[in-house]
Amino acid sequence: MKHLLATSALALSLALPLAAEASTLDPNATAGGGIIVTYKDDVATLDPAIGYDWQNWSMIKSIFDGLMDYAPGTTDLVPGLAESYTISDDGQVFTFTLRPGVKFHNGREMTAEDVVYSLNRVTNPATQSPGAGFFGSIKGYDAVADGSASSLEGVHSDGPLSVTIELSRPDATFLHVLALNFASVVPEEAVAAAGDDFGKHPVGTGAFSLGEWTIGQRLVFEKNAEYWRSGLPYLDSITFEVGQEPIVALLRLQNGEVDIPGDGIPPAKFREVMDDPAQAARVVEGGQLHTGYITLNTQMAPFDNVKVRQAVNMAINKDRIIQVINGRAVSATQPLPPSMPGYTDNYAGYAFDADAAKSLLAEAGFADGFETELYVMNTDPNPRIAQAIQQDLSGIGVSVSIKSLAQASVIAAGGESDQAPMIWSGGMAWIADFPDASNFYGPILGCSGAVQGGWNWSWYCNEELDAMATKADSVTDPAKADERLQMWSDVYMAVMEDAPWVPVFNEQRYTMKSERMGGADALYVDPVSIPVNYDYVYVNDVQ
Amino acid sequence: MFSFLIRRLLQSLLILLGVSMITFVLLYWLPADPVRQIAGRSATAQTVQNIREQLGLDQPLLVQYWRYLGNLLQGDLGRSYLQRTEVSTLIMSRLPASLLLMAGAIFAELLIGLSMGVVAALRRGSRTDQVLMIVSFVGVSAPQFVVGLLLLYVFAVQLHWFPIGGYGTFSHLVLPALTMGILGSGWYSRMMRSSMVDVLRQDFVRTARAKGLTRRRIILRHALPNAILPVIAMIGIDVGIFMGGIVVVESVFGWPGIGQLAWQAIQRVDIPIIMGVTLVSATAIVIGNLVADVISLMVDPRIKIR
Numbered sequence: 001m002k003h004l005l006a007t008s009a010l011a012l013s014l015a016l017p018l019a020a021e022a023s024t025l026d027p028n029a030t031a032g033g034g035i036i037v038t039y040k041d042d043v044a045t046l047d048p049a050i051g052y053d054w055q056n057w058s059m060i061k062s063i064f065d066g067l068m069d070y071a072p073g074t075t076d077l078v079p080g081l082a083e084s085y086t087i088s089d090d091g092q093v094f095t096f097t098l099r100p101g102v103k104f105h106n107g108r109e110m111t112a113e114d115v116v117y118s119l120n121r122v123t124n125p126a127t128q129s130p131g132a133g134f135f136g137s138i139k140g141y142d143a144v145a146d147g148s149a150s151s152l153e154g155v156h157s158d159g160p161l162s163v164t165i166e167l168s169r170p171d172a173t174f175l176h177v178l179a180l181n182f183a184s185v186v187p188e189e190a191v192a193a194a195g196d197d198f199g200k201h202p203v204g205t206g207a208f209s210l211g212e213w214t215i216g217q218r219l220v221f222e223k224n225a226e227y228w229r230s231g232l233p234y235l236d237s238i239t240f241e242v243g244q245e246p247i248v249a250l251l252r253l254q255n256g257e258v259d260i261p262g263d264g265i266p267p268a269k270f271r272e273v274m275d276d277p278a279q280a281a282r283v284v285e286g287g288q289l290h291t292g293y294i295t296l297n298t299q300m301a302p303f304d305n306v307k308v309r310q311a312v313n314m315a316i317n318k319d320r321i322i323q324v325i326n327g328r329a330v331s332a333t334q335p336l337p338p339s340m341p342g343y344t345d346n347y348a349g350y351a352f353d354a355d356a357a358k359s360l361l362a363e364a365g366f367a368d369g370f371e372t373e374l375y376v377m378n379t380d381p382n383p384r385i386a387q388a389i390q391q392d393l394s395g396i397g398v399s400v401s402i403k404s405l406a407q408a409s410v411i412a413a414g415g416e417s418d419q420a421p422m423i424w425s426g427g428m429a430w431i432a433d434f435p436d437a438s439n440f441y442g443p444i445l446g447c448s449g450a451v452q453g454g455w456n457w458s459w460y461c462n463e464e465l466d467a468m469a470t471k472a473d474s475v476t477d478p479a480k481a482d483e484r485l486q487m488w489s490d491v492y493m494a495v496m497e498d499a500p501w502v503p504v505f506n507e508q509r510y511t512m513k514s515e516r517m518g519g520a521d522a523l524y525v526d527p528v529s530i531p532v533n534y535d536y537v538y539v540n541d542v543q
Numbered sequence: 544m545f546s547f548l549i550r551r552l553l554q555s556l557l558i559l560l561g562v563s564m565i566t567f568v569l570l571y572w573l574p575a576d577p578v579r580q581i582a583g584r585s586a587t588a589q590t591v592q593n594i595r596e597q598l599g600l601d602q603p604l605l606v607q608y609w610r611y612l613g614n615l616l617q618g619d620l621g622r623s624y625l626q627r628t629e630v631s632t633l634i635m636s637r638l639p640a641s642l643l644l645m646a647g648a649i650f651a652e653l654l655i656g657l658s659m660g661v662v663a664a665l666r667r668g669s670r671t672d673q674v675l676m677i678v679s680f681v682g683v684s685a686p687q688f689v690v691g692l693l694l695l696y697v698f699a700v701q702l703h704w705f706p707i708g709g710y711g712t713f714s715h716l717v718l719p720a721l722t723m724g725i726l727g728s729g730w731y732s733r734m735m736r737s738s739m740v741d742v743l744r745q746d747f748v749r750t751a752r753a754k755g756l757t758r759r760r761i762i763l764r765h766a767l768p769n770a771i772l773p774v775i776a777m778i779g780i781d782v783g784i785f786m787g788g789i790v791v792v793e794s795v796f797g798w799p800g801i802g803q804l805a806w807q808a809i810q811r812v813d814i815p816i817i818m819g820v821t822l823v824s825a826t827a828i829v830i831g832n833l834v835a836d837v838i839s840l841m842v843d844p845r846i847k848i849r
Binding site: 041042044045047050052125126132133134136146196197199200214215216217242244245251252255257406407408412413415433443453 | 695
């Protein structure tokens, strides 16, 4: 028997996706009008297989759709281009039934062949997708990755509206992977026509299509009138004006010329905005799936000593660091951010206690402290945060010299086992790719990331925890989801015992909007769409 | 004259070759791995290796440079690592904006600088002269970032005379052109002042005065045309100075030119774009200097061609 999660064949399960759909339409919304969003940097690409920064992530989401999606403003998985799906008992075979009548922006109807093509394209090494690795659990992935096969053995269509995906191992996160932009469905003919420039001429099934892109100036998204989610999107157009400094964007917003400053409120103006009730009322605050941390290189003395790592954990005054960034964060106790499923609620972490830290350091044989280096990205506020860390550590006799470098250089140093004793992750910090507990482990805390050029900058490798992680991710039965989260919670608690990181804070998000913008607050701090979920917001002044 | 031009052109090509070589080597030695950036944090070692081979980044430095040079001669600047767009497309679509800004800046600096210089020369030693020279000194010294934000705040935010950054109409051009022009106008006012003072001492000016011409006619018809020529010859060199300035000014005003492109590429270590913009700027500077030489030659026959 197969687990029927949501299938149109059964009336009972039909209710699930429908309920999710209905709840997304806002009765107060008015259709029409356009908004202006500003950014400092030009948009890199709108190719869903390539785009991997927080700016183009939500834009690509509005042009393309994948088989899976999230309910707006939440981390709840809902079917997207798939109308329903079934999972085999062993959790390794997924069968998707596609929505009929979904059209690409070029007018052609989307079929199962397009899904197969898109997955083959993103995993093909020639595409050079930074997201290819997410599909590692699909059967035949390794052969495609090393070039010995041109298509995934485990993916095939059965008729125009049915796709089967077979995995080589159970993967509890696979539905999240299918909700990533990298899994977006693209039409082969449009990719072939645009060649390497598909990212400038994107064609998808999403709520908006790209109308105009003047390099360095603006992009205009136009409403897809034939969008398969009827009634959406509300906006007729979105104009992204690029090349605007955040400070200029704020001035223009105050002048009524801009609706959303995409880069947020500039740090230097944050207090001024929040102290003015009229402006603060237009700022929506929310959590995000982010943790800022200090990595302690477990392969370099003296951080190879767990007591030293614990002592450093106790020496950091997180509240003061949060003051450095105007209180735009909450202090962290563990790798997972509080809004992530699997977060351990009743864990206090290492409390700030310089005396206890000092005695622990003495126990480890460093009563007189030691000298070390802290690598940090050279853009504000990171060097200032590094100074706060430096000051805290000098309180327990540890003398830290700060190495403030360009982002790429810090990343390169972290990828070598013997270069960076400590790294402050700010500016490169881990923001989850998808809202699942596993996403904070593998590359940044697991053994697979502790390789040259990897992202596990603590070089922490605990085989036992790796085994626990693998076990947790093979729990694919939705009925055992809580059990799986508990296993993940245990993994992170064990990590904290070994203390390869100092979790410092979880950044909060502050999205500012113009007075005319409407829609639930949750849309403006949507966990997967930054700064907003463009498909569901609307304006109040449509005539 | 002709052989002079040929020689200078060959020299220019050598300079550009040197620039390309130095930039290429510096970027090669940068402690950052572009392949890691393309591959992203979820990439396996296999993926990283594949991309490295596809881009030819596993080859030795000399091979890489030789291939780059070969493509360059065919007008191919490569593709951006992060945007995956052709660098030449990115530069060509932004170049008109930079050229427009430069033209505006040259107009602004000449207008301000030359008038200040002439007035100061005519009132030499007076209070006006001193004030003007102090103003020009401040203009030369003030950081463009500060001048830009100041102009933006006063004339766009407070007075609403001009739009707050952006591109498209003449009024968008005024403030960024002025920001760049103020820097140059300081130089021009000083050069114009000394050149004018020089000319006013010449015999032909005395002759004109002796003929009984009006002061106005002497200045406008006789002194000014002679004083202005050597100053105008400096415009070519300005192009080089502006190439540095546009990076800052374009960022402040959201001006979609190649300076902004360079700034964004540097932050993301997008090597093909950095390379491309560097070469285009170097070419502009070399051409500017060549033009300056030629103009100097034409206006002042006393300069000897060697």
